[in-house]
Amino acid sequence: MDLGRSLRSALSKFTGAPVADEKAVKALCRELQRVLISSDVNVRLVFDLTKRIENRALDANLPKGLSLREHVVKVVYEELAGMMGERYEPKISPKKILLLGLFGSGKTTAAGKIAHFYKSRGLSVGLISCDVDRPAAYEQLQQLSKQTGAAFYGIPGEKDVKKILADARVRAKEDVLITDSAGRSAFDTQLVEQLKTINNEFQPDERFLVISADIGQVAGKQASEFHNAVGLTGVIITKLDGSGKGGGALSAVSSSGAKVAFIGTGEKMDALEPFDAQKFVGRLLGFPDIGALLEKVKKIADEQSLPTDIEEKLTLRTFYEQLKAAKKLGPLSGVFSMLGAADVPADMVKNSEGKLKKFECIISSMTDAEREDAELVRKSRTRIERIAKGSGTKPEDVRDLLTQFERVNGMFTSFKKNRGFRKKMEKMMKGANIDMSKLGG
Ligand SMILES: Nc1nc2c(ncn2[C@@H]2O[C@H](COP(=O)(O)OP(=O)(O)OP(=O)(O)O)[C@@H](O)[C@H]2O)c(=O)[nH]1
Numbered sequence: 001m002d003l004g005r006s007l008r009s010a011l012s013k014f015t016g017a018p019v020a021d022e023k024a025v026k027a028l029c030r031e032l033q034r035v036l037i038s039s040d041v042n043v044r045l046v047f048d049l050t051k052r053i054e055n056r057a058l059d060a061n062l063p064k065g066l067s068l069r070e071h072v073v074k075v076v077y078e079e080l081a082g083m084m085g086e087r088y089e090p091k092i093s094p095k096k097i098l099l100l101g102l103f104g105s106g107k108t109t110a111a112g113k114i115a116h117f118y119k120s121r122g123l124s125v126g127l128i129s130c131d132v133d134r135p136a137a138y139e140q141l142q143q144l145s146k147q148t149g150a151a152f153y154g155i156p157g158e159k160d161v162k163k164i165l166a167d168a169r170v171r172a173k174e175d176v177l178i179t180d181s182a183g184r185s186a187f188d189t190q191l192v193e194q195l196k197t198i199n200n201e202f203q204p205d206e207r208f209l210v211i212s213a214d215i216g217q218v219a220g221k222q223a224s225e226f227h228n229a230v231g232l233t234g235v236i237i238t239k240l241d242g243s244g245k246g247g248g249a250l251s252a253v254s255s256s257g258a259k260v261a262f263i264g265t266g267e268k269m270d271a272l273e274p275f276d277a278q279k280f281v282g283r284l285l286g287f288p289d290i291g292a293l294l295e296k297v298k299k300i301a302d303e304q305s306l307p308t309d310i311e312e313k314l315t316l317r318t319f320y321e322q323l324k325a326a327k328k329l330g331p332l333s334g335v336f337s338m339l340g341a342a343d344v345p346a347d348m349v350k351n352s353e354g355k356l357k358k359f360e361c362i363i364s365s366m367t368d369a370e371r372e373d374a375e376l377v378r379k380s381r382t383r384i385e386r387i388a389k390g391s392g393t394k395p396e397d398v399r400d401l402l403t404q405f406e407r408v409n410g411m412f413t414s415f416k417k418n419r420g421f422r423k424k425m426e427k428m429m430k431g432a433n434i435d436m437s438k439l440g441g
């Protein structure tokens, strides 16, 4: 299970619990400990984090206007972001960048990606091959320069980095120059010596250590070692897409005092982004814009009277109204996890947003009886065909609606017994101006 999924599931257990109290906060903290430790976050960091979350969450002075649930979600988000680091904003200006790191960490790929990054922002870029150890390194970087449209400098077969850099110094006139260096299986004096030579000859503005996320918390130790030896200006964490230890790597680098500059999330040239801890954690938690979401949930919770007779059975009509309500609230998945439901299948969220209009037509072509009982429709091909015809859609569309409905119905059945979820749902429907008393049943 990836980190984001586990974190969302931990949070939704909390937001969906019948009561949000001290006991629930403690259970959430225990769950967070389990999740973070399995992402290889250092145990000490984890305990410090959950201690802070607990203290802040149970602080008697709740911020005005926030319920305990909302407050805790916010605290968890802020503390996680604080643990993962800060935000790097690369200046779009001429500079020299040296990439260094151990074998296979992703240096050469990162050189190509950074070239793409600055090229697509209008600067000219040159790539310099200073990996004099690995025979194919020259061709690999040359290939990436072709792919990204960057200039390429290097001397095939040359073992002296000084000569390569002296040649590049004369010829390379690009705004951004990126030097790729050789890796080694371990941090040793030979590697350090070579890096020092490159450093002297190239005089880079940025010295970025490239680390693969899959080494987890060892990344912190590595960052310190390299920093002490050659002085780092930042760290690039690659392969965050394929590792369950990304949380460990990020938090360890951040606690070592080094700054995470970029993160790599794939093999393609555009799979690199400047690191922004808040954005990163927001995405992990399923709230790309958590501030806005909290605002909305709060607004809805502020609405006073709740409808008294809530119909517990989900019908096609209530289903449709729910989709519509959730859509009004913004990112569907975020809303659902806030309500205490587990992740809504991603494909359904995506689909439902595009299909609302169609669903509306289909449902309006149904008889009252059909709206109340989806089984009537499912069992009858003639009904499906009639509804499709009446709504200007295809029988597949009607069946698609039924399938989506069934999936949500399953979720709904398991959550409707859950008071926390129901209350929120009622408020949400209310906030979206949907009159529950007129719906379904
Ligand atoms: N999934 C994924 N793969 C990556 C990422 N970055 C690099 N890789 C892959 O990791 C492997 C090693 O990448 P390189 O860029 O050659 O690593 P290196 O540090 O230059 O390796 P050496 O020069 O041998 O030390 C390649 O197969 C890359 O495609 C990433 O962010 N995500």
Ligand SMILES: [Mg+2]
Pocket (backbone or CB within 6 Å): 107, 108, 109, 131, 137, 180, 181, 183
């Ligand atoms: Mg390489």
